[in-house]
Amino acid sequence: MTITAVDNGVRQERVLVTEIPGPRSQGLMARKVEAVSAGVGVVLPAFIERAGGGILVDVDGNHLIDMGSGIAVTTVGNANPYVSDAVAEQAHEFTHTCFMVNPYVGYVEVCEHLNRLTPGDHEKRTALFNSGAEAVENAVKVARSYTKRQAVVVLEHGYHGRTNLTMGLTAKNMPYKHSFGPFAPEIYRVPASYPFRDGPHGGKEVAEWATTRIEKEIGGDNVAAIIVEPVQGEGGFIVPAPGYMTALAEYAKAHGIVFVSDEIQAGFCRTGDWFAIEHEGVVPDLITTAKGIAGGMPLSAVTGRAEIMDAVHPGGLGGTYGGNPVACAAALGSIRWMEENNACGLARDIEAVMVPRLKAMQENFPQIGDVRGRGAMLAIELVEPGTVNPNAALAAELNRYCHQHGVVTLTTGTYGNVFRFLPPLTMPTHLLEEALTILEAGFEACA
Numbered sequence: 001m002t003i004t005a006v007d008n009g010v011r012q013e014r015v016l017v018t019e020i021p022g023p024r025s026q027g028l029m030a031r032k033v034e035a036v037s038a039g040v041g042v043v044l045p046a047f048i049e050r051a052g053g054g055i056l057v058d059v060d061g062n063h064l065i066d067m068g069s070g071i072a073v074t075t076v077g078n079a080n081p082y083v084s085d086a087v088a089e090q091a092h093e094f095t096h097t098c099f100m101v102n103p104y105v106g107y108v109e110v111c112e113h114l115n116r117l118t119p120g121d122h123e124k125r126t127a128l129f130n131s132g133a134e135a136v137e138n139a140v141k142v143a144r145s146y147t148k149r150q151a152v153v154v155l156e157h158g159y160h161g162r163t164n165l166t167m168g169l170t171a172k173n174m175p176y177k178h179s180f181g182p183f184a185p186e187i188y189r190v191p192a193s194y195p196f197r198d199g200p201h202g203g204k205e206v207a208e209w210a211t212t213r214i215e216k217e218i219g220g221d222n223v224a225a226i227i228v229e230p231v232q233g234e235g236g237f238i239v240p241a242p243g244y245m246t247a248l249a250e251y252a253k254a255h256g257i258v259f260v261s262d263e264i265q266a267g268f269c270r271t272g273d274w275f276a277i278e279h280e281g282v283v284p285d286l287i288t289t290a291k292g293i294a295g296g297m298p299l300s301a302v303t304g305r306a307e308i309m310d311a312v313h314p315g316g317l318g319g320t321y322g323g324n325p326v327a328c329a330a331a332l333g334s335i336r337w338m339e340e341n342n343a344c345g346l347a348r349d350i351e352a353v354m355v356p357r358l359k360a361m362q363e364n365f366p367q368i369g370d371v372r373g374r375g376a377m378l379a380i381e382l383v384e385p386g387t388v389n390p391n392a393a394l395a396a397e398l399n400r401y402c403h404q405h406g407v408v409t410l411t412t413g414t415y416g417n418v419f420r421f422l423p424p425l426t427m428p429t430h431l432l433e434e435a436l437t438i439l440e441a442g443f444e445a446c447a
């Protein structure tokens with residue numbers, strides 16, 4: 001595996017000098033409880049003060065292996081110099097003008113890269129925003145404006161954000177939606193392909209359930225957009241069965257519906273291609289991106305067919321900070337690193353190391369019902385042996401075990417029983433192997 005020197009001066013070794021969380025983190029956690037809303041949760045209460053390569057260093061001096069990348073954000077590695085140098089340089093030049101007031105070239109360059117890198121050789125346009133949720137909201141605005149229709153179709157197990165509209169688009173109640181309604185109208189949810197749970201029903205068949213539902217309950221002519229995640233993230237790292245996405249995209253095309261691929265978690269080389277929908281051979285009309293786009297700076301985008309993106313009246317899209325110059329500089333650095341270092345290849349290398357070991361673990365631990373994912377977006381789904389009954393308790397226990405042993409892991413899934421892996425592409429192989437060895441020990445201890 002090719003590893004570029006992007007360790008930010010951090011020793012690439014797991015080191016535990018205290019329990020996790022250590023005393024300083026515990027002290028800070030007490031301050032957090034006093035200062036921060038209880039509504040903002042923390043997965044692993046070890047406060048971080050430096051990071052690089054595949055390591056997060058906490059305030060007690062522990063070196064933790066980062067298997068989460070801040071939820072698929074620091075794909076190019078934390079504090080990658082291509083990003084931090086560009087940020088520092090831009091911050092010294094100017095920090096903000098508001099692109100809608102006085103434009104700057106960085107914004108245009110990010111749009112040019114997105115138009116070039118996203119699937120399809122049609123003419124494209126891009127608009128920049130801050131968060132993933134904001135990108136999805138704007139994709140819906142654009143699709144409605146272009147089609148003059150209102151209905152938006154989303155999938156079971158889908159996740160699109162925490163703002164009012166995107167909460168409505170999101171499938172899972174706890175913790176995202178509970179007590180926060182009412183939600184926006186004209187949102188419809190249809191069956192998603194979930195191979196592990198679909199029994200004998202293949203991708204085409206599940207797509208037919210979905211399109212029949214659209215036809216009968218909404219009417220294809222009333223639908224502005226179908227929004228999918230090409231690999232469902234918060235829903236459980238679900239890779240759709242072959243044929244599902246193609247069938248949905250074909251239906252959208254036949255009915256003048258804007259097909260939107262939400263690549264906020266799966267995009268930017270994470271799955272071994274620049275965008276995860278490329279694995280399906282589908283060219284979406286619009287693509288939403290965020291997270292991995294800018295190495296940790298807040299930036300998001302909607303990219304798509306010029307005629308759709310340009311259908312909005314002038315001034316209809318924007319926001320004070322959208323495409324902030326510092327965030328754009330970070331994105332340009334991040335994209336340059338990905339292109340120079342064959343980031344897609346690095347993601348595939350991670351898959352080649354992890355999948356065989358996870359499959360070997362599955363042989364020994366019948367609680368692993370499924371091993372799945374693409375590239376550096378991988379997961380295991382935990383069940384009660386011999387069934388598909390979700391085993392969320394084991395996922396939580398394993399997670400605790402990994403955290404206590406210095407590996408930052410995350411769970412996910414509608415049933416909370418999926419253990420997911422999102423290492424930065426700068427993760428050295430020896431740390432990746434070590435994280436897997438600790439996971440294996442976790443199974444020995446907990447299963």
Ligand code: PLZ
Binds near residue numbers: 133136162262290291
């Ligand atoms: N679309 C596909 O994965 C963010 C959510 C973490 P924002 N996923 C992580 C949490 O608990 O809040 C996400 C996503 C997909 C949209 C979003 C939303 O992106 O940048 O968090 O708004």
